[in-house]
Structures are given as structure tokens and as C-alpha cells.
Amino acid sequence: MTISEMKEKKREYGWTNQMVASLSGVPLSTVQKIFGGATSAPRKETVDALSAIFRSANMSGSPAMIREPAPAYGVREAEKKEYTLKDYYALPDERRVELIDGVFYDMASPSKLHQSILGSLYLQLDACVEKHEGACFLYLAPSDVELGEDGKTVVQPDLYIHCSPEKESNRPHHGAPDFVLEILSPSSRGHDIWRKQELYRRYGVKEYWIVDPEQKRVLVYLFDREEFPKIYSFADRVPLALSGGSCSVDFQKVYDRARHLYEN
Numbered sequence: 001m002t003i004s005e006m007k008e009k010k011r012e013y014g015w016t017n018q019m020v021a022s023l024s025g026v027p028l029s030t031v032q033k034i035f036g037g038a039t040s041a042p043r044k045e046t047v048d049a050l051s052a053i054f055r056s057a058n059m060s061g062s063p064a065m066i067r068e069p070a071p072a073y074g075v076r077e078a079e080k081k082e083y084t085l086k087d088y089y090a091l092p093d094e095r096r097v098e099l100i101d102g103v104f105y106d107m108a109s110p111s112k113l114h115q116s117i118l119g120s121l122y123l124q125l126d127a128c129v130e131k132h133e134g135a136c137f138l139y140l141a142p143s144d145v146e147l148g149e150d151g152k153t154v155v156q157p158d159l160y161i162h163c164s165p166e167k168e169s170n171r172p173h174h175g176a177p178d179f180v181l182e183i184l185s186p187s188s189r190g191h192d193i194w195r196k197q198e199l200y201r202r203y204g205v206k207e208y209w210i211v212d213p214e215q216k217r218v219l220v221y222l223f224d225r226e227e228f229p230k231i232y233s234f235a236d237r238v239p240l241a242l243s244g245g246s247c248s249v250d251f252q253k254v255y256d257r258a259r260h261l262y263e264n
Contacts, residue, residue, distance in 0.1 A: 001051040003042070007035055009054045018228065023053045023193075025217050025231045049215060053193075085151045096142060100199060102152040108187045113213055116258040117183055118158055121211070121249065125181075128240055128247035129161060136163040136178070136242070144172035147203045155196065158183050158211075161242060176204040179242045183211045197221065207241050213258075218251060 010020065017035060021028040026049050033039040034046070082102030091097065096107045110118070122140050129138045140159050147153040160177040162168075167175060180200055182192040192210060200208050201223045210219040216234040222241055232238045234255040237248040 001047075001054055003034060003047070006050055006054050010035065020050065020053070023219075023229075024049045025215065026050060052189075052215065055189075082152060085146065085154060088154050096156070098155045100153050100155065100195065105191065107156070108185065110183075111185060113258055113261045114183050114185055116261060117211060117213060117254055120254040120257045121159060121181065121183075124249045124253070125159060125161070125240070128243055128249075131243070131247060135165065136161050137165075137168055139173070145177060146172055146174045147176060147199065153199070153203075155199070157181065163242070176200070176206075178205070179207045179209075179240070180205050181209040181211060184213065186214075209238070216255065 017031045018028060020026070020035075021031045024031070026046055030039070030042070030046060031050075034042050034050070083099055083104055084102070085099070088097070088099045088104075097104045098107060099105075118140060122138070126138055129136045138159065138161050141156045143156060143160070144154050145157060145160060147155065154172065157177070157180045159179075159181040160173075161179040162173060162175075162177040164175070164178075167173065182188075182196060184192055197208065197210070201221070204223075206222065206224050208221040208223065210221075210229075212219070218232040218234075218236075218238050219229040220232065220238060220241075221229045232251065234251045236252075237250050239245055240247045240249065
């Protein structure tokens with residue numbers, strides 16, 4: 001995507017330079033220079049980082065204009081019926097989908113890279129949860145989370161933590177978890193960045209991590225505190241706000257465990 005095309009999309013979505021910087025990980029000063037015309041030949045890595053967020057927005061909408069994604073993610077646009085939890089739980093076990101606001105979205109099988117990162121994160125977050133001595137509970141996909149009271153939304157986060165012992169049972173979790181983590185894949189980038197971010201914000205999730213293996217970064221949203229995410233790299237320790245700062249995830253260890261999958 002050219003700078004000119006990105007400028008046009010930026011105007012269309014009503015994005016500020018701060019929003020572009022927060023979502024892309026490109027420093028605000030660099031974003032200002034590029035879109036202000038002061039930098040005529042930005043580095044390829046910078047252009048790629050900026051292009052990625054606009055491509056994702058093209059798939060599923062911007063923060064100001066959230067709309068249904070292209071059929072590539074698996075939504076059956078010919079289906080006009082609004083589905084419910086009853087329809088969801090009647091599906092064959094082998095069909096993996098999420099139900100969001102009455103619409104089914106098919107989920108692709110995760111890659112080996114996705115699963116390697118997920119396993120590493122589970123081990124570190126499980127150690128954090130253990131420090132809470134039974135006050136919090138950690139689950140990984142596939143595990144159903146029902147959101148809202150209209151019976152039209154159930155998702156399967158890659159990882160989630162809830163700190164409500166009274167809600168702990170063998171039934172699907174009902175209500176917003178305190179912490180949700182999603183790992184991006186090519187088929188779900190826009191879905192997780194835009195639609196599920198808006199969904200988790202709407203239903204009261206406090207902390208949402210988006211792990212981006214392609215760009216080796218982590219976006220941390222603290223919905224009850226800040227509008228824009230904090231951005232970390234795979235060389236950073238990322239603090240778990242839920243723990244009050246007593247726990248963090250070492251993403252260098254996560255990357256080291258999956259390094260061979262990047263190199264092959």
C-alpha cells in the first residue's frame with residue numbers, strides 16, 4: 001500500500017496520527033513526518049508496519065467504522081438469521097466457530113507458530129495465577145466464554161483469566177473475563193484487532209493483549225484506564241496489570257522457544 005493510499009484511508013476512517021502510531025508501533029514523530037510530507041522516502045519496515053494496520057482495517061473496519069469483514073474469515077453472509085447460544089451448542093463438535101452478535105464466524109486451525117507461542121504464554125501466565133492462591137483461574141482455547149445477556153455471543157479466546165471464584169464451574173464461562181489474550185493469525189488479524197477489541201471493551205474485559213507473531217509485538221489494552229494500547233516487543237517483559245505489577249511475561253523466552261519456526 002502506498003503512502004498516498006494510506007493517507008486516503010486515514011482520512012476515510014477519521015484516524016489521528018496518535019491512533020496510527022499506537023496501532024502500528026511506529027513512533028508518533030515518524031508518523032507525523034510521513035503523513036505531513038516531511039519524510040518522502042520512509043524505510044520499508046516502517047511502511048510495512050503502517051500498511052498492516054490499514055490492510056486489517058480494510059478487512060473488518062476501523063475503530064470509528066466497525067463493519068462486517070470480507071468472507072475470507074468465514075462469515076456466511078448469505079445467512080440472514082440471527083443465531084443464538086442454542087444454535088451454537090447444537091453445532092457438530094468438529095466445527096469450530098465463534099458466535100458474535102448473532103453471526104457465526106468460522107475459525108481456522110492454528111499454525112504451529114501460534115501453538116508454540118500459546119504454550120509458552122500459558123506456562124508463564126499459569127505461574128502468575130498460582131501466586132493468587134486460588135483467587136483466579138486460567139483457561140486456554142478451545143474454551144467457551146458467553147458474553148452479554150441476549151444469548152447471541154460466545155467466543156473462544158486463546159487465553160483468558162477470570163478472578164471470580166463464584167463463577168467457577170464446569171459449565172461455559174458466562175460474563176467478561178478479567179484478562180483476555182488473542183494471538184493473531186493471517187485469517188484473523190482484522191477480526192481480533194477490531195471486532196473482538198470492540199467486543200471485549202463493550203462487555204467489560206479489563207485487560208486485553210493482542211500478540212502479533214508477524215511483527216513480533218504485543219498490544220496491551222487496559223480498557224478501564226486508557227484509550228490506546230501500550231506496545232511491547234518480543235524482547236520485552238510485559239507486566240500483567242491484573243496482578244498489580246507482581247507478575248510479568250518474558251516475551252524473549254516466548255520468542256526463543258519459537259525461534260526455529262521463524263527460521264524455517
